[in-house]
Amino acid sequence: MTENTPSQEFLEYHEQIMRIPQEVHKWIVGADNFIKLLIICLLSGSKRRYNSHVFAEEQVGVGKTTMMEAFARACGGNYSWIQFTPDLMPLDLIRVIKELPDGSREYQKGPIHGNFIVADEINRASEKTRAALLQGMEHGRITVDNDTHELPRPFMVLATANPMDVEGVFRLGVAQNDRFMMKVRMEEETEEEALAIIDSHLRQEREEIRPAVTPEQILGAREFIWKNIYLSADLKQYLVRWVRHTRQLYNEEEKAHGASGKRAYIWLARGSKAVAFWEQRDFVAQNDIDFLVPLILEHRSSLGLLSTRAELAEKMREMAEEMRHAEARR
Numbered sequence: 001m002t003e004n005t006p007s008q009e010f011l012e013y014h015e016q017i018m019r020i021p022q023e024v025h026k027w028i029v030g031a032d033n034f035i036k037l038l039i040i041c042l043l044s045g046s047k048r049r050y051n052s053h054v055f056a057e058e059q060v061g062v063g064k065t066t067m068m069e070a071f072a073r074a075c076g077g078n079y080s081w082i083q084f085t086p087d088l089m090p091l092d093l094i095r096v097i098k099e100l101p102d103g104s105r106e107y108q109k110g111p112i113h114g115n116f117i118v119a120d121e122i123n124r125a126s127e128k129t130r131a132a133l134l135q136g137m138e139h140g141r142i143t144v145d146n147d148t149h150e151l152p153r154p155f156m157v158l159a160t161a162n163p164m165d166v167e168g169v170f171r172l173g174v175a176q177n178d179r180f181m182m183k184v185r186m187e188e189e190t191e192e193e194a195l196a197i198i199d200s201h202l203r204q205e206r207e208e209i210r211p212a213v214t215p216e217q218i219l220g221a222r223e224f225i226w227k228n229i230y231l232s233a234d235l236k237q238y239l240v241r242w243v244r245h246t247r248q249l250y251n252e253e254e255k256a257h258g259a260s261g262k263r264a265y266i267w268l269a270r271g272s273k274a275v276a277f278w279e280q281r282d283f284v285a286q287n288d289i290d291f292l293v294p295l296i297l298e299h300r301s302s303l304g305l306l307s308t309r310a311e312l313a314e315k316m317r318e319m320a321e322e323m324r325h326a327e328a329r330r
Contacts, residue, residue, distance in 0.1 A: 006280060010228070013221045014280060017043065019212035023074035026207040028067055029200060030193035036278060037184045037295065038071050038158075043274040044181060044267060045154055046226065047219050052267070053137055053157040055122075055180040055299070060162045062186045068118045068158040075218065076211030077115030078152065084125035090132035094142055112136055115152050115215055119159040123169045130176060133157065137179045154218050181267045182295040221277075229273040230283040239268040239289050246301045267296050 021035050038054060045052035056064045072079035093112045112133065122130065136142050137157055141150045189197065243264045268289060275288040
């Protein structure tokens with residue numbers, strides 16, 4: 001396969017996946033880049049072992065939850081929407097108790113037993129409740145009363161949080177942040193998009209979002225991308241250097257840390273292949289890796305502790321410049 005003549009199988013998978021934005025746009029105006037990031041995250045998971053999850057942290061009222069729900073509906077399979085609150089208990093995620101007319105109880109599968117889990121305001125739940133979700137995110141299975149239950153594939157958590165809230169919220173720990181492949185933010189709408197949003201809400205009914213793909217097609221696309229999109233040895237070294245470079249910026253006296261290793265390497269490799277697929281290429285380019293670096297490394301390092309987006313953007317520009325100089329010297 002060459003850049004100009006993609007295989008028929010490539011085109012079929014690409015056509016299937018590109019139906020997702022069409023369905024999402026029935027509810028969402030604009031936000032093309034955000035939708036692109038969700039799809040890249042979706043395609044970066046593996047058939048069995050690695051579950052790719054996304055965390056959207058943004059101020060209230062920008063449409064995070066609506067976006068996540070629209071995306072989950074468009075991806076087919078089963079989806080669940082969970083409102084995280086301080087009184088939410090771990091078993092509330094795992095099983096639901098139904099009272100029967102005869103007074104007995106029936107235990108049914110809880111909302112975590114789905115392909116796509118919209119975890120709304122995840123930072124409002126206690127550490128113990130988030131830990132119950134963590135097992136499913138990491139291993140694709142959960143344990144109830146010493147019984148292990150496999151979760152469906154694909155399994156993807158679409159979490160949201162409002163960073164401006166300071167009361168009734170809990171800070172996500174380093175290990176919990178690390179379970180998310182990427183941390184994303186909604187882009188600001190244009191004036192034309194704002195007008196279109198107003199018009200869309202003046203309609204009496206909104207269109208129904210239909211599944212654009214099936215879980216089997218998603219798993220097939222993931223497998224195809226990993227096996228058929230080429231990542232050169234030089235670019236593998238390049239992404240490793242990016243991760244290691246974040247560690248070299250800090251020392252113990254600063255009480256700061258660079259990006260963790262294993263997952264950062266894995267998601268840069270898998271994600272860059274998904275970016276190339278989105279761009280209809282059968283090979284990864286350096287720009288694909290650079291595009292993902294802030295999304296994958298920010299929340300895995302002290303970069304995520306910078307107080308403003310402007311500071312983060314400036315630090316990423318400095319790091320990119322340092323990386324270019326380092327690569328030029330090699």
